Amino acid sequence: MADRPIKVLIAKPGLDGHDRGAKVLARGLRDEGFEVIYTGLRQTPAMVVSAALQEDVDVVGLSILSGAHMTLLPRICDGLRENGLGDVLVTAGGIIPDDDIPALEQAGVTRIFGPGTTIREVADYIRGNVRPRAG
Amino acid sequence: MTGPADGASTPAAGANASLAERARAGDRRALARLLSEVENRTAVAEAALRTLYPLAGGAHLVGVTGAPGSGKSTLVAALVAEARSAGRPVAVLAIDPSSPITGGAILGDRVRMQAHAGDNDVFIRSMASRGQPAGSTVAAAAVLDAAGFGLILIETVGTGQSEVEVAAIADTTLVVQAPEMGDEVQAIKAGLLEVADIVAVNKSDRPGADRAAAQLRAMLTVGARHDRQMGDRPRPKRPDVMLVSGLTGAGVAELLAALDRREAARRAAAADGRDAAALKRAEAQVAGILSQRMAAQLAEPARAAERQRVLGDLAAHRLDPYAAADALLELLGAGGGSSRKS
Numbered sequence: 001m002a003d004r005p006i007k008v009l010i011a012k013p014g015l016d017g018h019d020r021g022a023k024v025l026a027r028g029l030r031d032e033g034f035e036v037i038y039t040g041l042r043q044t045p046a047m048v049v050s051a052a053l054q055e056d057v058d059v060v061g062l063s064i065l066s067g068a069h070m071t072l073l074p075r076i077c078d079g080l081r082e083n084g085l086g087d088v089l090v091t092a093g094g095i096i097p098d099d100d101i102p103a104l105e106q107a108g109v110t111r112i113f114g115p116g117t118t119i120r121e122v123a124d125y126i127r128g129n130v131r132p133r134a135g
Numbered sequence: 136m137t138g139p140a141d142g143a144s145t146p147a148a149g150a151n152a153s154l155a156e157r158a159r160a161g162d163r164r165a166l167a168r169l170l171s172e173v174e175n176r177t178a179v180a181e182a183a184l185r186t187l188y189p190l191a192g193g194a195h196l197v198g199v200t201g202a203p204g205s206g207k208s209t210l211v212a213a214l215v216a217e218a219r220s221a222g223r224p225v226a227v228l229a230i231d232p233s234s235p236i237t238g239g240a241i242l243g244d245r246v247r248m249q250a251h252a253g254d255n256d257v258f259i260r261s262m263a264s265r266g267q268p269a270g271s272t273v274a275a276a277a278v279l280d281a282a283g284f285g286l287i288l289i290e291t292v293g294t295g296q297s298e299v300e301v302a303a304i305a306d307t308t309l310v311v312q313a314p315e316m317g318d319e320v321q322a323i324k325a326g327l328l329e330v331a332d333i334v335a336v337n338k339s340d341r342p343g344a345d346r347a348a349a350q351l352r353a354m355l356t357v358g359a360r361h362d363r364q365m366g367d368r369p370r371p372k373r374p375d376v377m378l379v380s381g382l383t384g385a386g387v388a389e390l391l392a393a394l395d396r397r398e399a400a401r402r403a404a405a406a407d408g409r410d411a412a413a414l415k416r417a418e419a420q421v422a423g424i425l426s427q428r429m430a431a432q433l434a435e436p437a438r439a440a441e442r443q444r445v446l447g448d449l450a451a452h453r454l455d456p457y458a459a460a461d462a463l464l465e466l467l468g469a470g471g472g473s474s475r476k477s
Binding site: 004005007026027029030031032033034035036037038039040043044046047049050051053054055056083084085 | 234249258
């Protein structure tokens, strides 16, 4: 796996306007040797799915602070599966209460990173869990 | 042949053919996968390109370059919207640099191009440069071309040498300038503006854009008489200068029409065998592959010992580099292994 860069989509679904965390993570993953596609603020689930498909990413990283995670994250996971992208890792970060985590995992989010997570932890998780690729 | 839904567990050859065919048939997931193979320079990509390359050549490849902050991505998004309003399928290849230190990259051009999610006739793909020459970009464009995208916009950051490179791989080069980015002397410096077919002075909604365009026009037309005296010597292009606003859309329809006119003229020239851009692109495409192939052939067991000897002589200064290169070329010619296909 080490012979090709891992591709990560970093997106902010929904309406909150705080993207500092997402940018810090994007920059940190760049320094970890990932190719990071950054789509920015106010993404609809359709935009996230479309970008993941066209960019053929290994990981979709979603930052969400607005509280709409229980609506938006399952929609994104459904959209990915409907487009044959069920093997893409979906991680989320931001303000997500512990009580919501089981339901989100059930929906298809593979890992939720809370406040205080280091970039190294995220990078290690991705390297350890990214799907193997055909060809 | 129709392939399985996912090539993961099928033999390589079957998966290749179906990936290319599925991409041709409009399967965007297959197209995306194939572009990854191209980026990773895999055997799958090579096999697919053998199928697809003869089917490509119909698209107009537009290189879009300019300084950071000149509004390339916004203008590309506006061109995409304009092409879509005319029902034309359009693809974007957005190239951003890879870190020479970590190999990582931030690909941020999609930020301004997300409006077309769900439109199957818009395909946007970011590519990290990965320190490679233009070969992968040209191959990716050929795949998009064969998949039916008649207009392909290739966006590159205009710093360093990449903007001159985009001119080598595109049919038409669009250089984006913002107002307030330099005086008349900037316009007569060598480099970026010399490779432009069209200069778009972007942000026409801002004050000073008219004047910037007028200055550019004036400076770029200086020496038109001198051109005629230069005869057949290579000379810089004389680009059209157009005022546009990627933000408001002003002038974008006119810009797309101008690009179309350039393309029609190029096609006419190509029919007469005068398409210099196509030859330059061919050269860029084959150069990287050629050196890869030569290195692979020289590393074959039958040649490895002799190659080692030549390199050893070069390292010990018993041979000069030119003589060593000649010796290696002779080794390739005499090796008899040329029937090998890899």
